[in-house]
Amino acid sequence: MAANRNLHKAKSNKKDEFYTQLVDIENELRHYTDHIRGKVIYCNCDDPRVSNFFHYFAYNFRILGLKKLITTCYKNQQMDMFSQHDAEKAIWLEYDGTENETGVPSAEDIGIHYLEGDGDFRSAECIELLKQADIVVTNPPFSLFREYVAQLIEYDKKFLIVGHQNAITYKEIFPLIKDNKLWLGITPRGKDMLFDVPQAYAKELVATKKEGSAYRIVDGVVYGRLGSACWYTNLDYRQRHEELILYKRYSPEEYPKYDNYDAIEVSKVAHIPHDWDGAMGVPITFLNKHNPDQFEINGLCWLLLKEMAASESMFKINGKRKYRRIVIRHRRGAQ
Numbered sequence: 001m002a003a004n005r006n007l008h009k010a011k012s013n014k015k016d017e018f019y020t021q022l023v024d025i026e027n028e029l030r031h032y033t034d035h036i037r038g039k040v041i042y043c044n045c046d047d048p049r050v051s052n053f054f055h056y057f058a059y060n061f062r063i064l065g066l067k068k069l070i071t072t073c074y075k076n077q078q079m080d081m082f083s084q085h086d087a088e089k090a091i092w093l094e095y096d097g098t099e100n101e102t103g104v105p106s107a108e109d110i111g112i113h114y115l116e117g118d119g120d121f122r123s124a125e126c127i128e129l130l131k132q133a134d135i136v137v138t139n140p141p142f143s144l145f146r147e148y149v150a151q152l153i154e155y156d157k158k159f160l161i162v163g164h165q166n167a168i169t170y171k172e173i174f175p176l177i178k179d180n181k182l183w184l185g186i187t188p189r190g191k192d193m194l195f196d197v198p199q200a201y202a203k204e205l206v207a208t209k210k211e212g213s214a215y216r217i218v219d220g221v222v223y224g225r226l227g228s229a230c231w232y233t234n235l236d237y238r239q240r241h242e243e244l245i246l247y248k249r250y251s252p253e254e255y256p257k258y259d260n261y262d263a264i265e266v267s268k269v270a271h272i273p274h275d276w277d278g279a280m281g282v283p284i285t286f287l288n289k290h291n292p293d294q295f296e297i298n299g300l301c302w303l304l305l306k307e308m309a310a311s312e313s314m315f316k317i318n319g320k321r322k323y324r325r326i327v328i329r330h331r332r333g334a335q
Contacts, residue, residue: 071092165284299326
């Protein structure tokens with residue numbers, strides 16, 4: 001299948017060879033314990049023998065009060081996190097808390113099964129497993145993020161997944177954010193994420209990239225650094241509804257209007273005026289602070305200009321292009 005060839009290509013791509021650390025999983029998941037209690041969790045991009053997602057849920061199965069844990073992976077039968085995905089069949093397991101009652105279960109304790117196909121998340125086998133799930137939690141291939149999210153939406157699944165922040169601007173993803181069907185998780189609020197990377201790629205990073213930018217070395221281990229990685233979810237959490245305190249007042253001098261769109265420019269999220277009830281263009285970092293009770297999202301600059309059949313993709317002030325902006329309004333009017 002062409003889809004399978006594309007998946008193989010995507011999984012071989014270096015930008016997809018970033019594997020989530022247990023500490024980042026723990027830091028994010030602790031905010032959703034009420035959501036996951038009594039639920040079936042599905043990790044469908046994870047070899048259970050090496051996946052930190054599997055480790056987290058299996059080790060904490062009873063503490064979290066899970067109903068079932070299902071994991072699958074793509075063509076990976078070798079106990080190597082960075083295999084070449086060249087096995088004939090993929091593996092999966094299902095854990096309901098009954099195996100190894102007195103200890104922490106391993107994949108071997110639970111029992112590994114073989115899929116008939118290659119474990120592509122779009123395959124019929126994996127879709128049948130997806131239908132059983134309440135919540136999907138994993139780090140999918142970044143290059144297949146659009147298709148991955150589309151499937152979750154199609155099957156009306158709750159999810160918590162890792163993705164690139166650039167996905168915010170995808171024409172397939174931003175409408176979901178606008179319609180309050182998807183939002184950012186807790187972690188993107190100013191915290192970088194470090195990822196395990198293949199040994200060969202770690203050597204390449206050290207030889208060709210700048211430490212602190214593309215990678216970091218911790219206790220002698222090279223980790224890939226993605227300051228642009230974040231969590232995406234449709235599970236609600238308390239911090240989303242915290243009021244953003246606004247102290248600035250509108251003035252035409254400080255908040256000029258765009259040349260090509262009816263909205264004012266707000267260069268910093270902290271400078272959103274509390275007394276302006278019209279449209280405002282704010283940086284994309286606004287999404288880290290977005291409270292859906294306080295603001296409504298009208299659109300993304302290039303999508304709004306496209307709807308107007310404009311030749312530009314960016315807002316302008318005095319002919320000078322501004323960086324990408326999200327257009328918002330106060331939900332309850334100016335105060």
